[in-house]
Amino acid sequence: MEYQAKYITEDIKLSCYEDKFFKSDVMFGQHMLIWFLSGETKIIRPEGSYLFRKGDIFLIPRNQLATIINYPKDGQPHKTVVMHLTTDWLRSFYAKQSVKPFTEDEQGIRHYSGHPLLESCLASLVPYFDMKDLPADLANLKITEAVTILRSIDQGIDNVLANFEEPGKIDLADYMEKNFMFNLPMEKFGYLTGRSLTTFKRDFKKIFATTPQRWLTKKRLDLAHYEFVQKKKKPIDVCYEVGFENLSHFSFAFKKQFGYAPSVLLAGEV
Known part of the structure; x- marks a missing residue:
């Protein structure tokens, strides 16, 4: 498998799988906002399976189990822009907000495909992956922009992003x-x-x-x-x-x- 990744910072990357397929069972320690450029991904969760293709935008909440299967599609590699929304960054962001989140029983994958503001925000990152000298504080500005857009289009997103509890003892x-x-x-x-x-x-x-x-x-x-x-x-x-x-x-x-x-x-x- 040939895998390539370009980084603006460790929290924003352009991910590319050239080979036939890649499969992994994962638990993401951070929220991940993903925009598809090409290829196809099948994500298997306890509640069912999801299929994502070119143009799709979705968020995978942290501490969720998933099987990820990546494929090339129509002769194009599996390529995505990935933004990690880390707990440290979100704590700092929400310290300035008046938010009282409640814990959702199920934090499934959230879909945002077709939203022009969010797509424009993520698309604007692509030219930066080929630059050596990046503007100062670029990543923070872009993550702030993305989270601000998410909060404007998803009324329940604060209950996901502003929830900093670790897993407790459960059944x-x-x-x-x-x-x-x-x-x-x-x-x-x-x-x-x-x-x-x-x-x-x-x-x-x-x-x-x-x-x-x-x-x-x-x-x-x-x-x-x-x-x-x-x-x-x-x-x-x-x-x-x-x-x-x-x-x-x-x-x-x-x-x-x-x-x-x-x-x-x-x-x-x-």
Whole structure:
């Protein structure tokens, strides 16, 4: 995979994937505002899947789990302008505002495609990626502009951007049932459920009577079986959507679990 990135600062970048595809299970530590220049991205979240293409603008809130699958499209690479809205920057910004945010139960992806002011703000960044000597305080000015526009077009955005709480201890069983398809380190699952790694493993064993890895593997394979039977999806698509990193490992694990390969199931020979 050939990946290239150009930076105005570490918080504003032009991201480009030239190769066939890139997949990652991630938890973003900061809010990310993204504008698509070319290519295609499929984002899988507990509430469903999203497909983004050229011209789309969206914001992914921090501390949200997602599977990101990037593709080239129509002969063009996957290319995006990405703006990180960091907690430190937002704290400073909102210290000057009279805002009392409330915590939303679900902070899903927020869509802003087709808004001329926001698109103009992000498009104005592109020429700067090829400049060596940048105007002082450019990044701060552009991030301020973007956040100001977001606040004018999205009445609920302050509840996302001005919420600086860290994950508290939550219902472990409910969280894992909703997020098992994301292939993250156990430390991340612990953090997102408000637990240390040791406490996470201990609580998990009490609830599920098995180890996290064994439980996750079975849940992912059961979901894959359902996707094959009910939706007739391709193995390559199911593999990545349920949390596996490569097709060969997925096929091996699937056959070990069920006694037959995905191709046999799809052919109706079971």
